[in-house]
Amino acid sequence: MKSAGRVPLPRRIQPMLATLSDKPFDSDDWIFELKMDGIRAVVVKDGSRLDMWTRNEKSLTRRFPTVAAALAELPADSVILDGEIAAFDEQGRSRFSLIQPRIHLTRSKDIAEADEAIPVYFCAFDVLYLNGFDISRFPLIQRKAVLRKLIPNNEGWVRYVDHIDAHGVNFFKAASRHGLEGVVAKLKQSPYRQERSRYWLKIKAEKTDHFVIGGCTPPEGSRKFFGALLLGLYDRAGDLIYVGRTGSGFDDDALAFVHRQLQPLMRSASPFKETPAEVRKSKWTEPQLVCEVKFSDWTPDRKLRAPIFQGLRDDIDPRQCVLEESLPAPESEIRNPKSEIPQTRVELTNLDKVFWPEDGYTKGDLIRYYDRIAPYLTPHLLDRPLVFKRYPNGIHGEYFYQKDAHDYTPSWIRTENIWSPDVERYIRYFIGADREQLIYIANMGAITQNPWSSRLQFIDRPDFVIFDLDPVEASYDIVQKVAIELKAVLDELHLRAYPKTSGASGMHVYLPVLENTFTYEDVRVFAEAVASIVTSRIPEVATIERVVRRRKSGTVYIDFLQNVKGKTVASVYSPRAEIAAPVSTPLLWEELQKPIDPTRYTIRTIFDRLDQHGDLFAPVLTDRQDISSFLNALRARRRK
Structure with a gap:
């Protein structure tokens, strides 16, 4: 573990999320765990201090004091664990419905009685940090070995989530046969990533998911409060898409409780991108509440079939409730x-x-x-x-x-x-x-x-300035924010630039310049000056700090040093050595105003985008611009 290097203990971790897959598979490169039906939680222990957080950073420590006390006794001075708070039925199956009644309890007496009635456990499946060492970049299989030593038995309130190697198909069949939610496949050699990743794949046996509540229908007959909740999921463009309604699964107490939660959120207009005629007379709410719903299947037009309400989920960020495209199980598309x-x-x-x-x-x-x-x-x-x-x-x-x-x-x-x-x-x-x-x-x-940025004909004269936006453990929306500010600076200089995904976690912004005019030193100086302006405007998320260990987590490094002869970045339309074979893809600036998934465009999907937009990067070869006035101003300032 010495190779990891001692680093300060992070106070916040965004949990790694699994991507939906359509069927189980066998592979020696993967392990398989049971999918838990509980509350996802990240545990941060620092000496005698212990914090336990949901996916949307709500504290769970006071809600589950017995679990918190057990975690505080772990044999580690400092540790970060990822896992699930779960309660189990008589058949040993985790069930969120057993936890749901106690989620909103606040009085110590009520919580103690709930602990007595329905015990809950912390089921740990990953360890990211231990006694001063960041091990999140270690292969998963090594991290689980560390976790097993930390939790040697499953006799207490803290349990180790075990796994099997390779045999995902039979494991999934067994999970289905016993009425379990499904399995999670995890790549053995994968690092921990604070985002949704294809290193983890969830294969569901029982169809449950989290949905945003966008309104409710009026009650009918003897029913009180409301008829059904209107459900939605966000698409890749950031629009809330209506996917159905659920009026089943409520008792009188649940109807009253959900109704109370909805009242402060009422609004006049529908939050959905498109609203079907049959629900247009509904009452609308701000899309801030999330619920868990069990359903039998999806209809061909992406509506829920037989949805049943399971409970509210205040541990889930509504923006994380997205329409997922189920990935095929790993297998080759081309047989010959x-x-x-x-x-x-x-x-x-x-x-x-x-x-x-x-x-x-x-x-x-x-x-x-x-x-x-x-x-x-x-x-x-x-x-x-x-x-x-x-x-x-x-x-x-x-x-x-x-x-x-x-x-x-x-x-x-x-x-x-x-x-x-x-x-x-x-x-x-x-x-x-x-x-x-x-x-x-x-x-x-x-x-x-x-x-290279230059061609043989003018080998010392680059054709463009490159701004390489490299996230430092930052989400892609932060990369987008920095790119938008970069565009604003270039707009003020009356210059046009063209963005593309790097194909990995970053973004490249190209500014084409006059042919055979500027040296590599010229474009580097220009890039550094612009990067400095961007950093001065949004220092909380942008940096030009060259020393890697000094860069703050959650920022984006604007690498202007790519503008050096012989330095290179991945070309447009190049595949990358990343899961899903993502491709470095040109973007429209207006697309940066909504959430972007940089892994969306792959060697399989990029051609649909090309059919729609053509080569958005073609202007980089022709839209040559003059940066000499800005360079002259920089030089004049330095001479003073």
Whole structure:
């Protein structure tokens, strides 16, 4: 654990969330845990102080004092655990409905009586920090070994969530047979990420989910308070989508309690993007309450079938209630990839080797992608030296960087000798050319294209300024906020810039400049000055601190040092060595006003966007702008 390095104890952790998957699977790379039906909680213990928080940062410590007292006795000076507060029925199944009646209790006497009537436990499935060491980046399987030593038995109020290796299908069948909620598949080698991730996949046997309440229908007959709750989920654009209504699952006390919670939230207009005619005479509420609902299935038009109310969930942020697209279980889409690829001079090899094991994408899938994306990508690579990060055994295998073309590189592959002062010799670079060259490079196991900012014709004169927005344990909405402020600064200078996802966790903003006019030093100085202005305006979320350990968590590093000869970032439309095979994708500035999921665009889905918008990054090649007046002003200021 020494390699982790001592770091201060974080006070807040956003729990890692699982992505919905459509069916169970077997894989030696994954472990499988039972899906709990309780309250997600993060525990932070620092000496004698203990905090326990929900997903939306509400304290649970006073609500569950018995569990908190047991956690305080853990044999660790400081620790952060992730897990679930759960109560179990007579068959040993976790049931949120057993906890729901006590969630809003505040009096110590009532809480003690509830503890006596229905015991609750903290079921720990991850450990992120221990005695001064941040272990969140360690592989999951190592973190669970640490957790097992910390909780050696399951006899008390704190329990270890065990798992099985590899055999997800039979495990899921057993969970279904016993009436359990489902299973969670977790990649053994995955780090802990404070966001929704494809490293964890939830496969549900019993269909329950969390929904935002947007209103209620009037009561009918002898029913009091209201008829049914109107339910919604947020889509990727941030709009609340109506998905159905539930009037089942309420007793008189529940009707009265929910009605009291709704009264302060009443509003005149529907919060839903579109409101069906049959509920237009309803009463509307601010979308601030979340409830848990059990249902039999989804209809083809994305409405709930037979929904039954289970209880309110004040531990869930409404914005986390989203329409999820169920991922396919990991398996390859291309059964015979070689037959899918048009004629090429390249001798293709190992086409069925799996490069993205979580998604089943193979080397053949990568080559097919580059063949199809070539008309959009090659203009952005043409005449530029390229650097590769090769993954001969897929994204979780050993990788290495390559600049030099091998002696056996075919003569029809475009290369060029360029002097490198760093190594004091010529490097034989691959040069961006055509579709055949893309296929050749992909066949080498190179997933991402990293081109220079300058072309051979003007090797010392870059074509654009690059702002590389690199989050420091910050969510993507913070990245968007920094990008929007960056645009505001450039707007004031009457300059146009073009954003794209990095394909990973960050964003790249390109400002094209006049051809053969500015040096790398010019664009670096310009980028640093603009980055400094952005940082001065929003210092709470933006930084230009170069020393990594000094950067505050939750900020975005504006890396202006990418504007150096030989430095590169992933090109537009390049896949990345990340789960789901995300692609660096151009964005419209107006899209940054709503939540963006940077993993939405992948080697499988990017073409729908291209059909809709075309190449949004094409202006980067033509919209050349003059930054000389700004540079002159900077130089004049420095001379004073």
